[in-house]
Amino acid sequence: MSTALPKGLFISFEGIDGAGKSSHIEALAQAFRDQGRAVTLTREPGGTPLAEKLRALMLHDAMDPLTEALIAFAARRDHLVQVIEPALARGEVVISDRFTDATFAYQGAGRGFSWEQLSVLERMAQTGTALQAGPSPDFMREPDMTLWFDLPAEVAAERLATARVPDRFEAQPGEFFARVTQGYAERARTAPQRFVRIDAHASRHAVWQQITQAVVRKGWLAIMVGSKP
Numbered sequence: 001m002s003t004a005l006p007k008g009l010f011i012s013f014e015g016i017d018g019a020g021k022s023s024h025i026e027a028l029a030q031a032f033r034d035q036g037r038a039v040t041l042t043r044e045p046g047g048t049p050l051a052e053k054l055r056a057l058m059l060h061d062a063m064d065p066l067t068e069a070l071i072a073f074a075a076r077r078d079h080l081v082q083v084i085e086p087a088l089a090r091g092e093v094v095i096s097d098r099f100t101d102a103t104f105a106y107q108g109a110g111r112g113f114s115w116e117q118l119s120v121l122e123r124m125a126q127t128g129t130a131l132q133a134g135p136s137p138d139f140m141r142e143p144d145m146t147l148w149f150d151l152p153a154e155v156a157a158e159r160l161a162t163a164r165v166p167d168r169f170e171a172q173p174g175e176f177f178a179r180v181t182q183g184y185a186e187r188a189r190t191a192p193q194r195f196v197r198i199d200a201h202a203s204r205h206a207v208w209q210q211i212t213q214a215v216v217r218k219g220w221l222a223i224m225v226g227s228k229p
């Protein structure tokens with residue numbers, strides 16, 4: 001007798017740099033593991049050897065917004081084909097530190113690259129025969145849930161000031177991150193079923209509670225009494 005695989009789940013974490021994503025991602029992965037799920041924890045840009053090379057270019061080499069967008073989607077395509085789709089097909093929970101909303105927010109709203117053209121690239125990269133898990137050929141892979149860490153740009157900047165050496169994005173001025181936040185807000189407005197806004201201007205524990213409430217509400221985790229990030 002064969003045992004049915006659980007349905008794969010795809011969850012992305014989004015938000016401006018310093019919003020607090022990395023502080024919670026491993027805890028969410030562990031919460032799923034504790035309840036018997038296999039988890040693939042990954043990130044963008046990156047997640048495969050090729051995409052990690054593209055990440056290094058994107059984070060450290062100067063380039064124009066179109067080049068940046070093409071590199072982001074090239075890395076994403078490889079990540080989807082090599083890692084995300086196979087893991088979902090195995091019934092795993094895939095948790096990615098960023099996905100396509102970051103390209104709309106950073107290259108679109110932040111850098112000013114055309115939102116319409118990004119939508120074309122999104123469709124190209126996230127559909128196709130290599131992505132076999134879809135119900136139809138024009139099925140477009142998107143996260144089942146996106147946890148959007150919403151934090152004022154000036155608070156994120158204060159947090160990052162003492163946290164780490166800035167990369168090419170983290171070195172951008174506050175107005176850039178204000179635009180990126182608007183980009184996330186716009187993506188959230190157009191996909192309200194997928195997006196969960198996390199008030200990231202709260203204590204770590206309060207942020208963790210919002211995250212667990214979101215996944216428990218979906219029925220993806222049982223109630224976790226007294227759990228901590």
Ligand SMILES: Nc1ncnc2c1ncn2[C@@H]1O[C@H](COP(=O)(O)OP(=O)(O)O)[C@@H](O)[C@H]1O
Pocket residue numbers: 015016017018019020021022023024159160162163200202203204205207
């Ligand atoms: N809720 C919070 N309150 C205060 N500081 C926080 C909170 N969450 C994270 N931080 C701190 O803010 C900085 C950025 O957090 P991080 O998780 O690396 O953000 P991101 O991954 O979104 O860039 C780190 O120094 C982290 O310790």
Ligand SMILES: Cc1cn([C@H]2C[C@H](O)[C@@H](COP(=O)(O)OP(=O)(O)O)O2)c(=O)[nH]c1=O
Pocket residue numbers: 017022043044045059072097098099100102103104106107167169170
């Ligand atoms: C996925 C993605 C990330 N980015 C940016 C956002 C971040 O500033 C940077 C890397 O993200 P991140 O992994 O959050 O950086 P860190 O490891 O320093 O926490 O890449 C884009 O500009 N476009 C994209 O499509």
